[in-house]
Amino acid sequence: MNKLSSRRKFLKTTAAASAAVAAGAAGVNSLAPGIWPEKMVFEPNQSYWAKSQAAANPPLRQDLEADVAIIGGGFTGLSSAYYIRQNQPAKKVVVLEARGCGNGASGRNGAMVLTMTADRFMQFSADPAIDKRIYDLTVENIRQLHALSTASGIDCELETNGALEVFNTKADLEAGKAYVEKARKLGMDVEVWDKQRTYEALGTRLYEGAFLDRQCGQVHPMKLVQVFKAAAQKAGAEIYENTAVARVEEGNTIRLHTAAGHTVTAKSLVLASNAYTSRLGFFRNGIVPIFNYVGITPALSDAQIAEVGWRSRLPFSDSRTIVTYLGLTRDNRIHIGGGKANYSFNDGLQQRLDAGQAFRNLRSELARIFPSTASLEFETTWSGAVDCSLDFSSSVGRWRDNIYYGIGYCGHGVNLTSLFGRIIADFEAGREQQWNDLPFVNHRFLYVPNEPFRWVGAQAALAYYRMSG
């Protein structure tokens, strides 16, 4: 069994165990959301990328009626707004964002633009034909990112020369070779590199080899947010920033109550609030927000970069269970993310007190990979919440009647989110049939119990990751 499937099996067992304990204490489980209500807090984005955030639009200052209301101004929300307006230009579409567009994961991530979904990356399911269809759809979506960036006139530093997954052990390398052999027969644009070739590309001899997907790449995440914001507005969507939705009233007509006391009435709703969604009472028993940490160095000189030896400039992540991912910006800053993931009680989305240790670990990991960077300090560090599901699958579709959603990206959403935006737009237009064969459409997540069982389960799962990482 490879690492991913053993990890999945463990998570399912953890989920089942937590659910069993929760069932045994069903009273506490059902009362928990009332005992521990989640706080409506949206901590600011302190990432390096946030320096490129576009000026915020004004907040909503009056009550409003719309055809479609979208909660969340990240990739999912902005791309849904764009595609809904493309499909149905007569519809009034409004996006409500608690802070600025890109305040969530879309403006804080590791910048890797990836094919596939988290649960199928380098991993075949029982139906390889469906895996290939997902590969093709995500490859086509990357082309769409290029097209939207060009059309907006915003250079989001999208480079799709490939991305690498590096292997720490010979066993991982062999598993990678077996995957690639099958994937190439299906027409996927992937290959395996040996140790020497990986060294020539990355300048480090740490790895036994690497998996290359030529269709992947990297981007400046906040500039990509800018692209989607511009595209949505050009298509006619209205975007209100610094407008947190505090409560959703479901019904034939949906009523959203903002924290500032205004009401938005809409015929349909798109939940694009990602790791924060449980605050509104949705997906509380399907998604666990797991914290990830990122650090970035100052811009390195040409001489420093030459010493590092990262000649290919391709972004890469490693194949250990606790993933580390690295990228190189156009102006020669190295960013590294991942490491010791964390869960905060009651879906807390605020930076934990022990974040300092997580950043020190990332710093040591960077020096281990590239010894010539040992004396460098991070210029900026930040954290962000990843919306994890217990089976690593994502889901897009209809929650109920007139409520649509895209969620569960598990750290693999920079590209997938806007494919989901397209799918959401088709759902909203009643044209979802073409997507129904895809496994993530209306996928039902494994049950996550309420607190305190969720905290216990999450700690057990994360401890397992650390031990096996």
Ligand SMILES: Cc1cc2nc3c(=O)[nH]c(=O)nc-3n(C[C@H](O)[C@H](O)[C@H](O)COP(=O)(O)OP(=O)(O)OC[C@H]3O[C@@H](n4cnc5c(N)ncnc54)[C@H](O)[C@@H]3O)c2cc1C
């Ligand atoms: C540290 C980190 C590294 C990552 N690295 C990668 C990577 O390298 N490659 C990759 O493919 N993926 C990566 N991901 C995942 C990827 O960033 C996400 O899957 C993707 O950005 C999700 O986009 P989204 O629009 O669904 O959510 P978000 O970008 O989180 O947007 C949700 C928005 O909703 C708003 N919101 C929430 N609740 C409310 C409310 N009640 N009222 C109003 N607004 C609200 C939030 O403020 C937020 O802006 C990473 C994620 C993190 C956190």
